Amino acid sequence: MTSGPSIRAVPFDYLWPSGVATELLTDHQRRHLESIATVRLLPVRTVLFKAGAPADAIFMISRGVTKSYRELRSGKQRVMAFMFPSDLLGLAEGGHYVNSVQALTPATVYSIPVAALKESFRRDFALQFNFLCKVTHELRQAQRQLISIGRRDASGKFATFLETLQRNTTLGTDAAPGNGARQIWLPMTRMDIANYLGLTHETLSRAASRLVRQGVLGFPDRHHVQILDSARLHKLADPL
Amino acid sequence: MTSGPSIRAVPFDYLWPSGVATELLTDHQRRHLESIATVRLLPVRTVLFKAGAPADAIFMISRGVTKSYRELRSGKQRVMAFMFPSDLLGLAEGGHYVNSVQALTPATVYSIPVAALKESFRRDFALQFNFLCKVTHELRQAQRQLISIGRRDASGKFATFLETLQRNTTLGTDAAPGNGARQIWLPMTRMDIANYLGLTHETLSRAASRLVRQGVLGFPDRHHVQILDSARLHKLADPL
């Protein structure tokens, strides 16, 4: 696995078996990005940037998990996305970040100044194209979440969340789809998940408990979930 | 106003007063796109493409309104977005469209072959950058809708929908923010709106009726809404 900057996405413009995300950058591009970026090591719970702050850099996650969220007036927060290695951070509008980002685990990010990146785009059209693919990829994911959020039932939302997470963590690994890797790591808290799914944490907790009682899931500890009956889980996740 | 191809978005990389979307293309770029595109006139209710079809072209709306939707297994459909002039159509994944698109009004679209567009990107980095800005813009909008959808109350969802629509239609026009243009055109049906907001059409109908009773809205006819008390509407729209 690479340790430098990387971008992973499903390209929109050519066929690909079963929608698996792939690394887009060439070694040369990786080295170039490394040369214009600065590495930042983020301890847990570090806030990388807050919504509304001047957006002078874009970030690429190299290691760790972060959440992207928006603070609502009531003090509550709405989680927009969880970001993993090879994801892009720093969505901006008119020069300001639109979301806040916080590290859920110790993380390593490459900070790329926007000005330098744009200059790189000028010289390497393929590099810019890779970023275009990545943003497109995120747009698709946002649309998938739209469908998920639109559902009413808590169990279904949670099921789709787990399946998405599973697909995410299985990406690029050699885990066969049919067997193992049935244990999923949940770097985020239950509250974060509930927030992400548009539920209260009480409702999510109840839904999770029900799934445990029904033998669909098991929780070895707070940050791991075991999928015991993937067929039933998939049935729940399936949008009507 | 232009009549050729156009892209409108809030650029992410520089400051802009009050987040107003602007035209990104230069005359030269517009002419170039026009030269590689073919114009298509779509009668009402025309399906431009269906989800899953091979995605060999990207479309720019020049005139008219379309909806982008996904068909669920139950036969129902989920509306992902309403698209207006200067919007981009044809989100794809691995060479296939992910959503279906249908014209809600007679529409004119520029059909741009993906291959030719990519070739243009190679020669004009700024053109590709404009597309990058546009996709970023759509990602932000998808995230806004995520917040809106996440809300529980039907009136609030409908209120945010109307305000977004108002902002959209007021864009680029000279309508002062404080006065007129209080009448909004609704090219889509109530069912489409309900679908877009993650509600049943019955619930949306009840919410609309309530707002009429409360003197917040008025419906001259099915496709126009008058905002009578914009203060209260804004209060409803405001996310908590």
Added chain:
DNA sequence: CGGACTATTGAGACTCCTCAACTAACGTGG
């Protein structure tokens, strides 16, 4: 080890969804 945060579980209220009947508008074809 103590305190703050996270998670679980319960009871009650509230909102939306489902099913159903009816009215209004559209547009299709004669």
Added chain:
DNA sequence: CCACGTTAGTTGAGGAGTCTCAATAGTCCG
């Protein structure tokens, strides 16, 4: 141009599910 059929929209009653408020147990961090 009108009549008809189909689709869109309204309104009602009942039920399902989540949200709120509340109390308690369990974790994590300093």
